[in-house]
Structures are given as structure tokens and as C-alpha cells.
Amino acid sequence: xxxAVRVDGLQKRYGDTVAVDGVTFDVCRGEIFGLLGPxxxxxxxxxxCVQGLRRAGGGRIxxxxxxxxxxRLRVRRLVxxxxxxxxxxxxxxxxxxxxxFSRLSPDxxxxxxxxxEWGLRPQRTTAxxxxxxxxxxxxxxxxxxxxxxxxxxxxxxxxxxxxxxxRVAWDLVEAVRDRGATVVLVTHFMDEAARLCDxxxxxxxxxxxxxxxxxxxxxxxxxxxTVRFTTAATDLGYLNNVTGVAEVRRAGDCITVxxxxxxxxxxxxxxxxxxxxxxxLRAELPSLEDAYLxxxxxxxTDGGAETGKVNDGARAE
Amino acid sequence: MRALSEITWxxxxxxxxxxxxxxxxxxxxxxxxxxxxxxxxxxxxxxVYEGLGPVDFYAPAYVALVVATVGVLSVPVHLASYRExxxxxxxxxxxxxxxxxxxxxxxxxxxxxxxxxxxxxxxxTAAYDGALPNDWPGVLAGLLLITLSFAVLGTFIGxxxxxxRAAQGLxxxxxxxxxxxxxxxxxxxxxxxxxxxxSDAVPLTYAGAVLRGPWLGTGWDGGAIAVMVAMLAxxxxxxxxxxxxxxx
Numbered sequence: 001x002x003x004a005v006r007v008d009g010l011q012k013r014y015g016d017t018v019a020v021d022g023v024t025f026d027v028c029r030g031e032i033f034g035l036l037g038p039x040x041x042x043x044x045x046x047x048x049c050v051q052g053l054r055r056a057g058g059g060r061i062x063x064x065x066x067x068x069x070x071x072r073l074r075v076r077r078l079v080x081x082x083x084x085x086x087x088x089x090x091x092x093x094x095x096x097x098x099x100x101f102s103r104l105s106p107d108x109x110x111x112x113x114x115x116x117e118w119g120l121r122p123q124r125t126t127a128x129x130x131x132x133x134x135x136x137x138x139x140x141x142x143x144x145x146x147x148x149x150x151x152x153x154x155x156x157x158x159x160x161x162x163x164x165x166x167r168v169a170w171d172l173v174e175a176v177r178d179r180g181a182t183v184v185l186v187t188h189f190m191d192e193a194a195r196l197c198d199x200x201x202x203x204x205x206x207x208x209x210x211x212x213x214x215x216x217x218x219x220x221x222x223x224x225x226t227v228r229f230t231t232a233a234t235d236l237g238y239l240n241n242v243t244g245v246a247e248v249r250r251a252g253d254c255i256t257v258x259x260x261x262x263x264x265x266x267x268x269x270x271x272x273x274x275x276x277x278x279x280x281l282r283a284e285l286p287s288l289e290d291a292y293l294x295x296x297x298x299x300x301t302d303g304g305a306e307t308g309k310v311n312d313g314a315r316a317e
Numbered sequence: 318m319r320a321l322s323e324i325t326w327x328x329x330x331x332x333x334x335x336x337x338x339x340x341x342x343x344x345x346x347x348x349x350x351x352x353x354x355x356x357x358x359x360x361x362x363x364x365v366y367e368g369l370g371p372v373d374f375y376a377p378a379y380v381a382l383v384v385a386t387v388g389v390l391s392v393p394v395h396l397a398s399y400r401e402x403x404x405x406x407x408x409x410x411x412x413x414x415x416x417x418x419x420x421x422x423x424x425x426x427x428x429x430x431x432x433x434x435x436x437x438x439x440x441x442t443a444a445y446d447g448a449l450p451n452d453w454p455g456v457l458a459g460l461l462l463i464t465l466s467f468a469v470l471g472t473f474i475g476x477x478x479x480x481x482r483a484a485q486g487l488x489x490x491x492x493x494x495x496x497x498x499x500x501x502x503x504x505x506x507x508x509x510x511x512x513x514x515x516s517d518a519v520p521l522t523y524a525g526a527v528l529r530g531p532w533l534g535t536g537w538d539g540g541a542i543a544v545m546v547a548m549l550a551x552x553x554x555x556x557x558x559x560x561x562x563x564x565x
Binding site for chain 2: 077087091
């Protein structure tokens with residue numbers, strides 16, 4: 001197997017806080033690899049060490065055959081990145097930023113093309129400080145591609161984009177991979193990971209708790225499945241005797257049956273036997289979101305709210 | 318080299334888009350020179366200004382003040398805000414070493430200081446009959462030395478101080494200390510002895526002295542040059558050390 005990134009036993013601490021505690025993973029060439037995890041789980045620190053922006057406290061990192069510590073400049077020429085919490089000078093114009101960064105790496109595509117690909121032509125002469133959140137994000141991704149990188153690191157690329165812009169961004173990430181680059185995608189959106197990633201690693205408190213394809217991850221964490229339907233009938237006690245059923249809950253007319261095995265087929269059979277034929281009988285299969293929740297104990301959608309709390313705390317100090 | 322020239326050009330344009338900074342750095346010393354000339358004229362008085370005419374005494378001091386203001390105010394505020402907002406990380410991630418960005422700011426400081434010097438020399442000679450520099454190459458060499466010293470001091474402050482707001486506060490504080498005690502305000506002869514001692518500790522005192530020698534043809538002030546060279550060397554070493562620990 002040909003690897004673009006190999007991380008082995010990465011350690012990083014800030015003062016007394018352990019940010020990354022023995023993270024190990026490999027990214028194959030040409031794949032889109034997702035790093036998932038709640039805020040503070042070490043995702044950003046990990047990718048910063050990978051691109052040589054931070055010194056690793058321990059462990060080994062290999063990026064396209066280079067050590068990001070020793071060959072910093074070489075790694076940065078091979079890697080394009082869109083960083084979390086980064087900015088440009090407020091008064092720099094979009095075209096100036098693209099031109100400046102493309103001049104730094106003369107092998108890249110013409111910057112005018114990136115302007116069109118990322119829909120920034122109307123903002124060509126707009127100052128960075130006057131761009132909307134989504135426009136900034138698109139500019140950062142365009143800047144990440146300005147050196148025609150072989151590895152692209154996107155850290156929360158679609159945060160701040162509206163749903164339509166997210167979909168456009170997803171298509172472009174696939175286009176980047178189709179051109180032959182490897183992509184490391186840091187995200188806390190499970191729909192994004194499920195749609196784009198060939199494999200994902202889930203981080204929790206500085207450690208990797210799972211590495212797998214999204215489908216494998218769901219299968220490994222899916223202990224129970226659920227069947228739902230609505231009925232006015234009150235006597236459903238027979239469902240408790242169906243093989244595999246663990247629990248029957250009722251809220252008004254809505255019935256939820258939880259259990260394992262081929263639950264939908266067995267519940268349907270029992271219902272029909274008792275003359276019940278609900279129109280909305282359906283199975284709810286576990287999603288990547290459920291698997292993520294089971295692994296990290298944190299709902300994926302709560303990521304943003306958690307950051308807010310941390311920031312408020314810091315401001316109050 | 319290519320990276321340095323590209324970033325310098327862009328940064329120079331950005332600097333020009335902040336008229337308030339330009340105004341403060343370049344125009345304030347002109348205003349102060351105008352006021353002082355109105356108060357003192359340019360008649361030599363043996364008891365103060367080392368026996369020089371006030372305008373002849375102040376012109377080099379104000380060129381030095383422009384240099385020092387660029388160094389302790391404009392450079393650190395820019396760099397601190399770049400660090401605070403993640404601009405520095407953005408540049409670093411794009412194969413632009415931090416040193417290149419710092420270098421660009423030092424070059425811009427040299428350019429600004431040169432423009433300030435030209436404005437002040439023009440005003441003091443044309444409007445107030447002040448002395449033109451006696452030894453042009455000497456003044457230029459002195460200007461380059463003090464500009465590098467203060468710009469690298471500003472670079473060190475910029476990569477060390479946590480926020481742009483703190484850098485602004487420190488810069489304004491230093492500006493007033495320099496203005497009052499560094500030979501750009503009351504003449505040293507009228508200062509009480511405690512303040513004279515303080516004045517000896519202010520780097521602007523030496524920057525003004527470095528320029529005054531070749532400007533008035535009274536010979537180089539070796540001690541002042543040594544102080545400026547020492548400050549430059551110390552700030553280079555500190556900046557180098559700070560950059561090594563920045564990304565830990």
C-alpha cells in the first residue's frame with residue numbers, strides 16, 4: 001500500500017494539557033480521509049503537526065516521504081491547507097491574495113482559474129475584511145489549491161457555508177481528489193464525512209477510538225435497530241414475544257420497537273398476523289451520526305454549541 | 318528573494334491603505350517641529366541644545382523620532398495583529414517562512430523612515446532655514462543603522478506581545494517617553510538630574526546623536542553608534558529565539 005501520510009504514536013501537550021495522546025493512522029494516496037471528533041479532541045493539533053506548523057512532542061510523522069519537522073519548507077510546498085482560525089490582512093484584496101500565494105509556488109495552476117472555480121470572480125477586488133463568512137471560506141480553499149498540492153488538508157472547510165455552498169464545496173473536493181491529490185478532511189458534520197470520505201478516524205480526548213470506512217463504522221456500532229409505525233390499536237402485547245424484540249414503547253399513536261436481527265420482517269409478520277397493516281411501517285437504520293455518538297458520547301450537531309461555551313468561559317476570565 | 322519582494326510589495330500597498338497610521342508616523346513630527354519652531358525659532362543659545370539652533374538640534378531628533386515610532390508602534394501593532402488573527406499561520410502554511418514576512422516589515426520601516434526623513438529635512442531647511450545635512454552618506458548610513466535597530470526591536474515586540482491592542486498601548490507609551498526624554502522634547506540641559514539619567518536610558522537619545530554628528534559635521538558619536546549596534550544585535554538574537562519557540 002502506498003501512503004501519503006503515516007502518523008505513528010503522535011504526542012502533543014500544551015503545558016499540562018495533553019492535546020494528542022498517541023495518535024496513529026495512515027492515509028493512502030488518492031483517498032479522502034476524514035478526521036472526526038468533538039471539539040478539543042485533537043483533530044486540529046494533529047493536522048497542524050502533519051503540516052509542520054507545530055512541533056510534535058513525540059512519535060513519528062511521514063508526509064509524502066518527508067519529515068514535516070526537518071523538511072518544513074518542502075512539506076509546505078507539497079501540502080495545501082485550509083486552516084481553522086486563520087485570516088488574511090483585512091485590507092488585502094481577493095486577487096492580491098491569490099496572486100501573492102500563487103507567486104510563492106510557481107508550479108501551481110494560474111490563479112485566475114481558481115478565481116472562477118471557486119466563484120470568486122465577482123469579489124475579485126473586494127478586501128478580505130469585507131467578505132462574508134462563506135466567501136472567506138471559499139477563498140481559503142482556493143488558496144489551499146494554489147500550489148497544486150499532492151496532499152490537501154481541509155480543516156472544517158464547510159463551517160460557515162450555506163447548504164448550497166456546502167454541496168458545491170463537496171463537488172470541488174471530489175474534483176481535487178480526481179485530479180490525483182490526497183485529501184485529509186477535518187469535520188464534525190457527519191453528512192459530509194459519509195458523503196465524501198473513503199475512510200474516517202474518530203478521535204476522542206486525543207486518542208483514536210476507531211478507524212474504518214463509514215459503512216464499517218456504522219455496522220460495528222449498530223447494536224440495535226428500530227422499527228416505527230403508528231396505530232390506534234391498544235393491545236400490542238404480542239410484539240414483546242416476537243424473536244429479537246427488546247423493547248416496545250408507545251407515545252400516543254406512535255409505536256417504537258427496538259431490538260436486533262431482522263426486526264422489520266419479524267415485526268411486520270406479527271402485525272399482519274394480528275390484522276394490523278400500518279401504512280407507515282418503517283425501519284430506521286443507524287447512521288454514521290449514531291455510530292459517532294456511540295463512539296464519542298457527544299452528538300455531532302452539538303459540536304458548535306460546545307465551542308461557544310468554552311469561548312464564553314475564556315471571555316469571562 | 319522572490320517571496321520577499323512579493324510580500325514586501327503587497328504589505329507596502331496595505332500600509333498605504335491605512336491613512337491613520339501613515340498620518341501618525343509621518344505627519345505628527347512635522348506638526349511638532351512646526352510648533353517648536355514657532356516657540357523657539359532657530360537662534361542659537363549657548364545654555365541649551367548643546368549651543369545649536371533649536372531647529373538644527375531638533376531636525377535630526379525628529380527624523381530619529383519617526384524611525385523610533387515606526388519601530389515601536391507601527392511594526393509591532395501589525396505583527397501582533399497578524400499573530401492574533403492567524404495571518405502569520407496562514408502565511409507560514411503557504412511556504413512563506415515567518416522570517417520573510419518579518420523581513421518585509423523591516424524593509425517597509427526603512428522606506429517609511431526615509432520618506433519621513435525627506436519630509437523633515439525639506440521642511441526644516443525650506444521653511445525654517447535649518448542646516449542641510451553636512452555629510453549626506455554619513456546621515457544615510459546613520460539612518461539605516463537606527464532604522465534597522467528600531468525595526469528589529471519592533472519585530473521582537475510584535476512576535477512576543479500577545480495582542481495588537483497591547484502592542485498599541487505599549488507603542489504609544491514608548492512614543493511619549495521617547496518624545497519627552499529622548500531629545501525630541503525639552504532640551505537635556507533643562508531636565509532635572511534624575512530625568513537626565515532616565516534620558517540616558519532612552520534609545521532615542523542615541524539614535525538622535527548618531528544622526529546629529531554627520532548632519533552638522535561635528536563627527537561621529539562612537540558611543541551612540543555602539544549603543545545602536547548593540548540594540549540591533551540583541552533584538553536580532555531575541556527575535557531568532559522567539560521564532561524558534563513560537564510554534565511549540
